[in-house]
Amino acid sequence: MLPDMIAFDSASRTFFLNGPASSYVLGVDGHGHLLHLHWGAGIRPGALGQIARLLDRPFSPNPYPADRTYSLDTLPQECPTGGLTDFRSPAVLVEHPDGTHVLDLVYLAHVIVAGKPGLPGLPATYVEGSGEADTLTITLIDQPSGVRVELSYSQFRDHDAIARSLRIINAGDAVRFVTRACSASCDLPTADRRLMTLSGGWARERQVEIAPLRPGLQGVQSRRGTSSHQQNPFIAVLDAGADEVHGEVRGLALIYSGCFIAQVEVDQYATARTQIGMDAPALRWRLAPGEAFQAPEAVLVWSSEGLGGMSRTCHRLFRTRLARGQFRDAPRPILINNWEATYFDFNTDKLIAIARKAKEIGVEMMVLDDGWFGAREGDRAGLGDWVCNEQKLPGGLRRLADGIEALDMRFGLWFEPEMVNPDSDLYRAHPDWCLHIPGRGRSEARNQLVLDLTRPEVRAYVYNAVAGVLRSARISYVKWDMNRHLTEVASAGVAAGVAAGEVHHRFVLGLYDVLERITTEFPDVLFESCSGGGGRFDGGMLYYMPQVWCSDNSDAICRLSIQHGTSMAYPLSSMGAHVSACPNHQVHRTTPMRTRGHVAFTGAFGFELDLNKLSPEDLQVTRELVVEYNRVRGLLATGDLYRLRDPSDGQAAAWMVVSPDRRQALVTYVRIQAVGNAPLPVVRLRGLDPAAGYRIGDETIGGDVLMAVGLHLPLTHDFQSLTWHLDRV
Ligand code: GLA
Numbered sequence: 210m211l212p213d214m215i216a217f218d219s220a221s222r223t224f225f226l227n228g229p230a231s232s233y234v235l236g237v238d239g240h241g242h243l244l245h246l247h248w249g250a251g252i253r254p255g256a257l258g259q260i261a262r263l264l265d266r267p268f269s270p271n272p273y274p275a276d277r278t279y280s281l282d283t284l285p286q287e288c289p290t291g292g293l294t295d296f297r298s299p300a301v302l303v304e305h306p307d308g309t310h311v312l313d314l315v316y317l318a319h320v321i322v323a324g325k326p327g328l329p330g331l332p333a334t335y336v337e338g339s340g341e342a343d344t345l346t347i348t349l350i351d352q353p354s355g356v357r358v359e360l361s362y363s364q365f366r367d368h369d370a371i372a373r374s375l376r377i378i379n380a381g382d383a384v385r386f387v388t389r390a391c392s393a394s395c396d397l398p399t400a401d402r403r404l405m406t407l408s409g410g411w412a413r414e415r416q417v418e419i420a421p422l423r424p425g426l427q428g429v430q431s432r433r434g435t436s437s438h439q440q441n442p443f444i445a446v447l448d449a450g451a452d453e454v455h456g457e458v459r460g461l462a463l464i465y466s467g468c469f470i471a472q473v474e475v476d477q478y479a480t481a482r483t484q485i486g487m488d489a490p491a492l493r494w495r496l497a498p499g500e501a502f503q504a505p506e507a508v509l510v511w512s513s514e515g516l517g518g519m520s521r522t523c524h525r526l527f528r529t530r531l532a533r534g535q536f537r538d539a540p541r542p543i544l545i546n547n548w549e550a551t552y553f554d555f556n557t558d559k560l561i562a563i564a565r566k567a568k569e570i571g572v573e574m575m576v577l578d579d580g581w582f583g584a585r586e587g588d589r590a591g592l593g594d595w596v597c598n599e600q601k602l603p604g605g606l607r608r609l610a611d612g613i614e615a616l617d618m619r620f621g622l623w624f625e626p627e628m629v630n631p632d633s634d635l636y637r638a639h640p641d642w643c644l645h646i647p648g649r650g651r652s653e654a655r656n657q658l659v660l661d662l663t664r665p666e667v668r669a670y671v672y673n674a675v676a677g678v679l680r681s682a683r684i685s686y687v688k689w690d691m692n693r694h695l696t697e698v699a700s701a702g703v704a705a706g707v708a709a710g711e712v713h714h715r716f717v718l719g720l721y722d723v724l725e726r727i728t729t730e731f732p733d734v735l736f737e738s739c740s741g742g743g744g745r746f747d748g749g750m751l752y753y754m755p756q757v758w759c760s761d762n763s764d765a766i767c768r769l770s771i772q773h774g775t776s777m778a779y780p781l782s783s784m785g786a787h788v789s790a791c792p793n794h795q796v797h798r799t800t801p802m803r804t805r806g807h808v809a810f811t812g813a814f815g816f817e818l819d820l821n822k823l824s825p826e827d828l829q830v831t832r833e834l835v836v837e838y839n840r841v842r843g844l845l846a847t848g849d850l851y852r853l854r855d856p857s858d859g860q861a862a863a864w865m866v867v868s869p870d871r872r873q874a875l876v877t878y879v880r881i882q883a884v885g886n887a888p889l890p891v892v893r894l895r896g897l898d899p900a901a902g903y904r905i906g907d908e909t910i911g912g913d914v915l916m917a918v919g920l921h922l923p924l925t926h927d928f929q930s931l932t933w934h935l936d937r938v
Pocket of ligand 1: 548578579623690692739740741742758760761
């Protein structure tokens with residue numbers, strides 16, 4: 210057992226952050242610079258020796274000319290800056306009044322406290338008792354300007370994870386601008402590694418991409434105003450030889466929902482500087498004297514058990530200490546959503562008929578999607594006018610909700626509160642309430658504009674609109690959607706002092722402000738985040754909403770790789786996954802009903818079709834799926850995920866979920882493309898108790914056998930799925 214979570218060795222001025230099996234070590238050198246010394250397997254405080262390598266290197270300048278071996282360019286740094294002797298990517302950039310960016314940050318002070326303070330106005334991981342984490346805050350100062358940087362590190366007791374953030378304080382006497390703030394920056398000592406990103410697009414979010422590091426910059430970013438479908442604020446760096454099961458992997462997540470960068474820069478001496486945070490042009494934050502800028506939190510996870518170990522740590526931490534509210538630990542209701550069943554073409558009778566049929570098979574909640582408000586007959590009009598369209602729904606939401614409740618089902622509702630259609634009463638009344646630049650056009654996407662959440666009066670409108678509807682009827686669930694990215698990012702509030710370089714971040718802060726108020730006022734409502742499917746699947750949104758609609762692509766086969774990639778960082782309990790109709794509406798593929806169900810089990814399970822239109826055979830399968838899901842829903846909500854077979858070769862996927870006490874497990878296998886006269890597939894299971902026997906159907910097989918020898922699978926057809934339920938005897 211390692212000692213304190215955070216220890217300070219005053220003789221060597223070294224800080225040791227110790228997780229259950231990992232250490233993160235940083236130290237102050239003789240000139241006061243903060244060096245990154247180690248992030249990896251656990252080491253004992255004090256046993257470090259001399260790590261920083263001092264060598265006279267050509268073209269690496271010396272800030273202390275008498276010492277030609279000292280250059281920031283060659284040292285592993287913890288908070289690198291620009292303009293001095295380090296030419297690599299900075300973690301922090303501050304523009305001074307003369308346009309220069311030089312900061313020479315040196316150690317000023319530090320404090321270690323038990324617990325983990327929150328980040329005001331920002332989502333962050335948290336603790337439920339001060340014994341769960343220690344927090345170290347190190348203050349660095351640039352003496353000539355007075356600029357200070359506070360680096361904060363919380364080490365969790367039970368997780369090989371550190372929450373890191375930074376605050377930049379302008380203690381000088383002139384206005385300055387923050388143009389880059391990487392909440393994490395780690396100089397990893399070798400570059401024989403690979404970078405994993407979760408990249409894609411609409412309907413194919415979070416595809417796993419793994420590429421070897423090479424000299425220079427590589428990474429991902431979002432300039433779209435949201436974390437985006439295209440890239441995700443989560444990256445991992447894999448050591449040489451690391452894979453799903455073996456080897457050292459480091460994961461970095463930004464707990465943030467707006468523009469970001471995540472990158473690795475391999476320098477001339479094969480140091481892999483790994484960073485995640487915010488950057489210009491989305492960030493140019495004005496700091497008057499005395500003001501501070503708080504950057505979002507980054508979570509750093511280390512695993513010696515490959516990507517699988519990294520993911521399980523992320524899942525446990527994000528599920529239990531990032532997501533909040535009463536649904537955090539509760540099994541989520543099985544829901545049916547009318548979007549793919551009706552699109553905009555619905556009325557009360559149709560909805561009740563869909564709900565009634567769903568109730569028959571055991572569905573617990575009916576969710577009414579887009580189209581219930583204003584002049585919303587299609588996606589051209591109505592956004593912003595959050596008043597029920599009583600022509601479609603006579604008696605309003607209250608009557609509909611009561612009708613659903615009368616079936617002994619809960620009722621849920623779709624909103625897209627951050628948006629406005631130009632064809633809406635809201636826009637006609639307040640044409641300046643959207644993001645726009647006077648004198649330029651207003652680009653539309655899906656016929657809509659983005660409301661300017663930097664402005665308090667707009668936030669008040671959004672809050673009152675949503676809260677008013679939630680108070681008006683028995684609504685147990687909200688799907689909070691966001692269907693375009695940000696362009697012409699400026700605010701009419703500029704006149705009131707909102708500079709253009711702040712609007713991106715202020716928009717996100719405005720959103721968080723609204724979400725905090727709404728979710729606090731309605732603790733009994735389950736919130737699901739959505740952005741054209743999974744366009745804002747990030748730790749920031751998870752703090753407010755424990756589940757996210759994973760993708761608008763509901764095809765079971767496409768979902769295999771989407772959910773596989775999503776599971777790299779985010780827990781199963783957070784992934785909204787529905788059974789939809791075939792041929793599938795996005796890719797026109799036809800898959801067996803059972804496969805659609807088994808794939809949707811992976812997440813917050815539901816349906817998105819009209820069950821009245823199913824054949825008796827398919828309807829019977831949906832009944833059986835609900836029975837099967839009920840048997841494992843507790844397990845799926847809290848179990849550990851083991852990815853057994855990666856779907857990327859287009860042949861098959863397999864995964865299993867094991868309860869924390871290893872008593873119960875569910876194994877799922879999906880054949881993608883069958884091969885003629887194929888070898889019999891075998892999957893080796895993981896995470897079981899090797900000393901125990903597990904009942905599978907009529908057989909009992911040892912955990913050791915299942916893990917060492919594996920489960921022999923029958924040959925199956927295209928798109929067929931199989932599940933095995935394991936119970937420890
Ligand atoms: C987005 C969502 C869908 C649906 C539609 C409604 O695309 O991702 O699930 O809610 O909006 O317009």
